[in-house]
Amino acid sequence: MSRTLTAPPVDPMTPEPATTVRRRRRLLRRDTIVGYLFIAPAIFGLVLFIGYPMITSLYHSFTEWNGLTPPQWIGLENYVFMFTQDPKFWPSLRVTLLWVVISVPVTLAAGLALAVLVDRSTRGVKIFRTIFYLPVVLPAVAVLTLWKYIYEPTYGLANQVLRFLHLPTSLWLGDARVALPAILIVGVWSVGGTMMIFLAGLQAVPAEVHEAATVDGAGAINRFFRITLPMIGPIMMLQLMLGLNGAFQTFNQVAILTKGGPGTSTNLLMYKIYNDGFADFLSSPQLGYATAEVWVLFVIVMIVTIAMQRLTRRRIYQGEGG
Amino acid sequence: MTASLAQPATRAGSTRRVPVAHRVPMIISRAAWYVLCGLLAVTMLLPLLWTVSIALKSNGEINQLPPTFFPHEFELSNFVTGPAQIHFYRLLANTLIVTVVSTAGAMASSMIVGYGISRIDFPGRRLWFALISGSIFVPGVIGLIPLQRLYINLGLIDTWLPLILPSLFGSPIFIFLARQYYQSIPRYIDESATIDGAGHWTIFTRIMVPLTKPVWITIAIMSFQFAWNDYLNPLIYLQSPDLFTLSLGMASFLSDQAGSQYNYYMATNLLFMAPPLVLFFLAQRYFMEGLGSLGTVSK
Numbered sequence: 297m298s299r300t301l302t303a304p305p306v307d308p309m310t311p312e313p314a315t316t317v318r319r320r321r322r323l324l325r326r327d328t329i330v331g332y333l334f335i336a337p338a339i340f341g342l343v344l345f346i347g348y349p350m351i352t353s354l355y356h357s358f359t360e361w362n363g364l365t366p367p368q369w370i371g372l373e374n375y376v377f378m379f380t381q382d383p384k385f386w387p388s389l390r391v392t393l394l395w396v397v398i399s400v401p402v403t404l405a406a407g408l409a410l411a412v413l414v415d416r417s418t419r420g421v422k423i424f425r426t427i428f429y430l431p432v433v434l435p436a437v438a439v440l441t442l443w444k445y446i447y448e449p450t451y452g453l454a455n456q457v458l459r460f461l462h463l464p465t466s467l468w469l470g471d472a473r474v475a476l477p478a479i480l481i482v483g484v485w486s487v488g489g490t491m492m493i494f495l496a497g498l499q500a501v502p503a504e505v506h507e508a509a510t511v512d513g514a515g516a517i518n519r520f521f522r523i524t525l526p527m528i529g530p531i532m533m534l535q536l537m538l539g540l541n542g543a544f545q546t547f548n549q550v551a552i553l554t555k556g557g558p559g560t561s562t563n564l565l566m567y568k569i570y571n572d573g574f575a576d577f578l579s580s581p582q583l584g585y586a587t588a589e590v591w592v593l594f595v596i597v598m599i600v601t602i603a604m605q606r607l608t609r610r611r612i613y614q615g616e617g618g
Numbered sequence: 619m620t621a622s623l624a625q626p627a628t629r630a631g632s633t634r635r636v637p638v639a640h641r642v643p644m645i646i647s648r649a650a651w652y653v654l655c656g657l658l659a660v661t662m663l664l665p666l667l668w669t670v671s672i673a674l675k676s677n678g679e680i681n682q683l684p685p686t687f688f689p690h691e692f693e694l695s696n697f698v699t700g701p702a703q704i705h706f707y708r709l710l711a712n713t714l715i716v717t718v719v720s721t722a723g724a725m726a727s728s729m730i731v732g733y734g735i736s737r738i739d740f741p742g743r744r745l746w747f748a749l750i751s752g753s754i755f756v757p758g759v760i761g762l763i764p765l766q767r768l769y770i771n772l773g774l775i776d777t778w779l780p781l782i783l784p785s786l787f788g789s790p791i792f793i794f795l796a797r798q799y800y801q802s803i804p805r806y807i808d809e810s811a812t813i814d815g816a817g818h819w820t821i822f823t824r825i826m827v828p829l830t831k832p833v834w835i836t837i838a839i840m841s842f843q844f845a846w847n848d849y850l851n852p853l854i855y856l857q858s859p860d861l862f863t864l865s866l867g868m869a870s871f872l873s874d875q876a877g878s879q880y881n882y883y884m885a886t887n888l889l890f891m892a893p894p895l896v897l898f899f900l901a902q903r904y905f906m907e908g909l910g911s912l913g914t915v916s917k
Contacts, residue, residue, distance in 0.1 A: 327740050330818050334734025337727045338750050341787025346756055349764035356763070363767070413655065418648065420655075427659045429906065430666070433898040435847045437865040438891050441872045442669055445880055451685045453668045459684075485662065492906055537755055545759050548849050552869055566759060573763050574854065587763050597757045 357591045361584035374588035384560060384568060385589075391476070392565040392593075396543040396600075399480050404535055407490025412520070414491070415498045425495070429488035440552040443482045444469070447553075469554050472561035479549045479562060490535060497531040498524065533608040537601055544597045565593050673697070673885040680881045693881065700882035701889060708860070709867040710889075716778050716863055717845040720785035724841040725834050727788040732796025733822045737808060747797070754790045766854050780855040781848070781863075785841065792837045799833035800826070835904045839897065846894055864890050 332339075357374060359367035378385050414425050431439060446453040447468035455465040468478050501524060509519050525532075547566045550556055556563035556571070573586030668687070672680070676693040679686060701707065735747050769780045803826070811821050827834075849865040856862055862870075868890055871883060898905055 324740075327738050327818075331734050331738035331740030331743065334738060334818065334822075335731050335746055335750075337786065338731040338735075338788040338790075338793060339746065341784070342749060342753060344787065345761055345765070345784060346753055348768075349761040352764045352767075353760060410658075413651075413658075416651075418651065420652070424655045424659055425906070426902065427662055430898075431662065433843070433894050433905070434891050435865060435894060437847070437849050437868050438887050441868060441883070442665060442887060444872065445672070445884075446665055446668070450683070451681075451880070453665065456685055456687070457664075485665070541755060541757060545757055551849075551853075552872075569759070569762070570850075574766070583763055583767070590759055590762060594757055594760050597759075601755050 353587045353590060356584055357588040359584040361582075361587075363581050363583050367584060370584070374585050375592075377585070378588060378592065384563065387560040388563045388565050388568045389592075391561065391563060392544065395476060395546065395564060396540060398476075399483060399546075400536065400539045400543050402480060403483055403487055403490060404532070404539060406484050407487045407535070408494050408532075410487065410491040411494035411498055412524075415495055425492075428491055431486040432488040434486075436548050437552065439486060440482065440548060443485075444553055447478055470558060472558045475554050475558060475562045479553055482549060482553070490539075493531060493535060494528065497528040501527045529608070533605070536604055536608065540600055540604060541597060544593060544600075565589065569593065669884050669888060672880055673700075673888050675881045677879075677881065680879075696881050696885035697889065700884075700886040703879075703882060704867045704871045704886065705859075706864075706867070706886055706889065709862055709864045712778075712861060713846065713863040713865075716781050717842055719778075720782045720845045721838055721841040723782065724785040724789055724792060725838050727786050728792035728796050728837055729827070729830065729834055730822070731788040731793045732800055733818070733826055735793065736797040736800040737803075737821075737826075738818055750788075750790050751794050754794065762854070769855060775855060776857045776861065777855075778861065781845070781851055785845075789841070792841065795837060796830070796833055799830055803829055832904065832907065835901065836907065839901060839904055842897065843894060 356367055358369060358371055360370045360373070361367035410428055414421055414428065445451070449455055449465065449467050449470065452468070454468060458465045466474050469475050505523055505527075506519060509523055514522065545566050546564050547570065550562050550564050550567040551570070554562040556567050569586050569589045572582050572589060574581050671687060671689055673696055674689040674692045674694070675686075675696075676689075676691065679690060679693075731750075735743060735750070765780070766775070769775045774780055807825060807829075808821050811825060816824070847865065848863070849869065852863045852866045853869075856866060859867075859870075868887065871886065
């Protein structure tokens with residue numbers, strides 16, 4: 297299919313083999329040059345925004361560097377300090393993993409549940425889709441600052457609702473046990489994007505398949521697990537990988553809602569990196585150390601992403617085979 | 619919740635006759651569906667309605683205990699006093715400039731790269747496409763410190779350029795979307811144009827740009843949202859309050875004014891939410907279809 301472009305149909309009435317070959321080669325060479333010109337921005341982008349940072353930061357992670365004087369090579373010292381001495385590293389890594397393990401499945405499940413709910417042609421369904429999608433349209437900072445006040449213990453909406461329902465109130469972001477779930481609730485509130493992606497996948501499943509299964513006596517739950525889930529497998533995989541990627545790099549929620557607290561209960565690695573790297577412009581930033589932390593996070597995300605890809609791919613193929 | 623989720627979803631186009639015995643349960647399940655969706659919708663909208671309520675309250679009522687849900691009188695002056703506290707309209711102009719320029723850049727660069735990667739045949743094309751689409755999954759945190767240092771060294775820190783530059787190099791996810799769309803366009807269109815002597819640039823500008831309208835509108839909307847919402851990048855790259863974008867300004871407004879002035883804050887926050895909301899209602903179809911096209915990615 298792609299080859300036809302470089303070989304325009306030759307008029308069979310005037311066969312000129314030698315010139316045709318030459319012409320084809322010339323066209324191919326021209327297309328190569330033009331093709332690379334077209335994708336040049338992306339190539340520069342890859343080099344500038346991925347290649348360059350990867351190479352320089354790998355080097356900087358082995359240095360002590362305050363950003364003012366040139367980096368000093370210190371070997372593995374940053375990593376040794378991180379794993380053995382930094383009192384905040386292990387708690388931060390633990391809460392990051394906890395956050396990822398909880399928030400990604402919850403978000404995906406909520407998004408899928410909403411998608412299944414609005415995947416029908418009942419009157420009014422479009423209004424519900426719009427309402428469920430609405431929070432996604434709002435700027436992240438607007439949403440987070442709004443929720444910060446919602447969680448305010450005295451005047452906030454959350455406790456107002458709880459009092460109205462005669463339920464015990466909470467300190468929300470001020471309670472070390474509640475802060476992380478409270479952040480997750482904000483994420484679930486804006487799950488409409490995930491819902492829309494799943495909805496597109498659900499609507500690509502042909503209605504006939506469901507009808508045939510219904511005729512064969514398959515119940516709704518059975519149809520969901522045997523037909524719907526396997527058919528949206530690739531979308532699930534994509535969502536899972538993007539979700540993991542995003543969750544490991546969660547920053548805005550923590551920066552605006554909790555500043556990592558109370559204690560270290562929401563001190564996600566991304567926020568710790570930001571604090572070590574640049575939060576204090578007055579005291580000297582520990583750029584070398586922060587870069588080493590970046591590399592730890594980077595390697596974890598890459599391993600998890602690749603592992604998930606392998607795992608889900610195998611499961612999808614098995615689903616197709618069985 | 620799970621019980622009603624498991625109800626069979628009646629699909630468009632399946633107008634088969636339902637046996638009498640099944641009709642009554644269907645009515646019940648439909649009613650249950652409306653109740654469930656209604657409850658969820660109210661829950662989703664409640665925080666927004668509450669924002670409006672706070673934004674309308676007077677200085678006295680904002681600190682009243684127990685808090686009221688509906689304001690007694692509408693204090694519309696909050697929509698003037700609030701924005702004035704953070705030079706809202708200057709920040710709005712800043713945000714608009716950054717957003718519009720980077721959206722235009724992302725649109726143009728992604729559509730151009732998308733054309734090259736999907737409709738020009740050249741050696742190495744597959745490899746580059748694999749690299750570009752693979753880079754979607756490379757955690758952006760890797761660029762955090764090196765790029766900030768690079769911009770410091772280039773003297774670009776505390777300007778808008780670090781916020782705009784990345785969009786000029788084609789965003790991987792947009793290139794991916796563009797390619798999906800380009801590939802659905804039949805080959806004979808460019809083949810006949812090639813025979814007529816048109817080069818790729820001509821084919822791109824004259825034929826493809828009009829044909830790919832849905833995808834570049836989708837890219838424009840997503841890119842607008844990314845730029846309008848971005849918080850971390852302005853936080854790292856901007857230092858002078860005069861250059862702040864709204865995300866940055868609103869976040870610092872909150873930390874400066876902790877507590878009592880939430881009516882001013884929420885009024886301003888509503889103004890901050892307004893442009894994306896207006897855009898959403900104008901181009902709702904493209905918002906939803908754009909995400910949908912991410913959902914149909916199956917290769």
